[in-house]
Amino acid sequence: xxxxxxSSGLRSRLIVPTLAFGGTLMALMQTVIVPLLPALPGDTGxxxxxxxxxxxxxxxxxxVLNPVLGRAGDMYGKRRILLGALAxxxxxxxxxxxxxDIGVLITARALQGTAAAxxxxxxxxLRDELPPHRVGSAVAxxxxxxxxxxxxxxxxxxxxxxxxDWHMLxxxxxGLGGLGVALxxxxxxxxxxxxxxxxxxVGALLLTAGLxxxxxxxxxxxDWGWRSPLVLGVGAAGVLVLPIWGWHQLRVREPLxxxxxxxxxxxxxxxxxxxxxxxxxxANWLATVQLVQAPEETGYGLGASALVASLxxxxxxxxxxxxxxxxxxxxxxxxxxxxxVAGALVIAxxxxxxxxxxxxxxxxxxxxxxxSVGTGLVYSALPTLVIQAVPAEQTAAATxxxxxxxxxxxxxxxxxxxxxxxxxTSTLPAAAGGGRYASLDAYRIVFALxxxxxxxxxxxxxxxxxxAVHPAGVEARGPLxxxxxxxx
Numbered sequence: 001x002x003x004x005x006x007s008s009g010l011r012s013r014l015i016v017p018t019l020a021f022g023g024t025l026m027a028l029m030q031t032v033i034v035p036l037l038p039a040l041p042g043d044t045g046x047x048x049x050x051x052x053x054x055x056x057x058x059x060x061x062x063x064v065l066n067p068v069l070g071r072a073g074d075m076y077g078k079r080r081i082l083l084g085a086l087a088x089x090x091x092x093x094x095x096x097x098x099x100x101d102i103g104v105l106i107t108a109r110a111l112q113g114t115a116a117a118x119x120x121x122x123x124x125x126l127r128d129e130l131p132p133h134r135v136g137s138a139v140a141x142x143x144x145x146x147x148x149x150x151x152x153x154x155x156x157x158x159x160x161x162x163x164x165d166w167h168m169l170x171x172x173x174x175g176l177g178g179l180g181v182a183l184x185x186x187x188x189x190x191x192x193x194x195x196x197x198x199x200x201x202v203g204a205l206l207l208t209a210g211l212x213x214x215x216x217x218x219x220x221x222x223d224w225g226w227r228s229p230l231v232l233g234v235g236a237a238g239v240l241v242l243p244i245w246g247w248h249q250l251r252v253r254e255p256l257x258x259x260x261x262x263x264x265x266x267x268x269x270x271x272x273x274x275x276x277x278x279x280x281x282x283a284n285w286l287a288t289v290q291l292v293q294a295p296e297e298t299g300y301g302l303g304a305s306a307l308v309a310s311l312x313x314x315x316x317x318x319x320x321x322x323x324x325x326x327x328x329x330x331x332x333x334x335x336x337x338x339x340x341v342a343g344a345l346v347i348a349x350x351x352x353x354x355x356x357x358x359x360x361x362x363x364x365x366x367x368x369x370x371x372s373v374g375t376g377l378v379y380s381a382l383p384t385l386v387i388q389a390v391p392a393e394q395t396a397a398a399t400x401x402x403x404x405x406x407x408x409x410x411x412x413x414x415x416x417x418x419x420x421x422x423x424x425t426s427t428l429p430a431a432a433g434g435g436r437y438a439s440l441d442a443y444r445i446v447f448a449l450x451x452x453x454x455x456x457x458x459x460x461x462x463x464x465x466x467x468a469v470h471p472a473g474v475e476a477r478g479p480l481x482x483x484x485x486x487x488x
Contacts, residue, residue, distance in 0.1 A: 040166075
């Protein structure tokens with residue numbers, strides 16, 4: 001059945017903002033839960049450890065579904081899978097709005113994790129539908145939506161928590177999700193560039209088992225105990241399954257992930273850069289919120305509310321959007337490789353500054369914003385490097401794998417930050433209320449580790465070959481695209 005779409009001129013004008021709105025929703029859904037966590041144990045009758053699964057479930061489902069839905073989009077149509085991901089995300093939000101049952105809430109949050117595939121699917125749509133001279137800037141804007149969505153989600157949730165029942169937050173996100181589905185159905189055209197063949201179900205199941213095992217051990221190790229049989233068993237199972245998955249991918253005719261292509265320097269190095277950059281990016285958000293909210297009695301904390309802490313990150317999110325055209329122009333002039341190196345060095349420099357200037361609100365906000373400047377450059381350059389190095393019919397799967405690497409980096413960062421902040425502590429005197437809190441040195445260690453990760457990203461990016469353009473990449477996509485459309 002034919003799908004109604006607007007005229008090509010109108011669609012051309014709306015496709016980028018529509019997909020960017022979808023990317024913003026993805027980041028929004030991942031972050032709005034954070035300010036709710038302190039209140040949810042009492043409201044749901046659950047322990048804080050059980051409530052934390054509302055974060056873990058989204059992380060796990062998003063990590064697994066990124067490459068899986070990316071591959072499905074390349075095979076069955078990016079528009080179809082994109083609409084499905086947004087619709088499932090919206091259903092998950094509606095379920096959260098209608099219940100206080102912790103089991104349903106965790107399940108609903110897992111459904112919301114499908115939104116993680118929106119960015120790679122949208123990147124594939126942009127490559128398929130836009131003229132070559134618009135792809136770079138559009139992909140840069142798409143990548144920057146991660147920042148604005150995350151930055152807007154925290155203050156939005158904090159305001160709702162202070163002035164209304166938390167269910168209202170999910171009704172708001174349900175409405176936004178419904179709007180995203182409607183706009184995408186109306187604006188996004190059918191995908192004509194597809195990969196024929198059969199979906200690798202066995203590969204998808206093996207990848208799911210491996211990723212869930214590893215990420216579950218990493219994300220829950222602090223709660224369950226790093227030496228507990230459960231953590232060791234789950235982590236070991238994941239580590240053992242992933243090589244089996246890799247062996248299967250190399251033997252199957254139509255793999256879920258083309259590991260031979262992914263092993264090429266032009267693809268592998270951007271994936272490794274995404275891993276360490278994900279670590280550096282997430283440290284900014286995690287440490288800033290906790291640093292600003294630390295009690296004044298610690299000697300460095302500002303005792304700010306969750307809302308004030310989240311507002312410190314809002315300029316950074318807006319800056320990421322503002323940097324997207326700058327990044328696109330820099331990549332066009334110097335190459336995405338140079339943009340990636342520059343962005344990683346900016347992040348490293350920002351963290352070096354933060355090591356010495358983390359005791360005043362304005363310096364904390366300025367340091368966080370500078371980190372976002374570098375992140376905006378990096379996150380806009382990474383997908384450009386990937387799509388230049390892979391054929392058009394593998395765009396969504398390849399960019400999905402790149403986003404997965406960022407997700408793994410963020411999960412590792414969350415674990416490392418938790419370990420540092422709970423290990424390097426100081427005890428307040430009884431006159432100041434007592435209790436143990438992370439010391440200022442703990443935050444300095446986090447910033448130093450993040451700076452090292454950013455430097456590793458810069459070194460990795462510098463090793464990417466300058467002529468990293470696949471024969472079917474963006475420069476040569478015109479004839480290929482016409483041939484693909486003619487045969488579809």
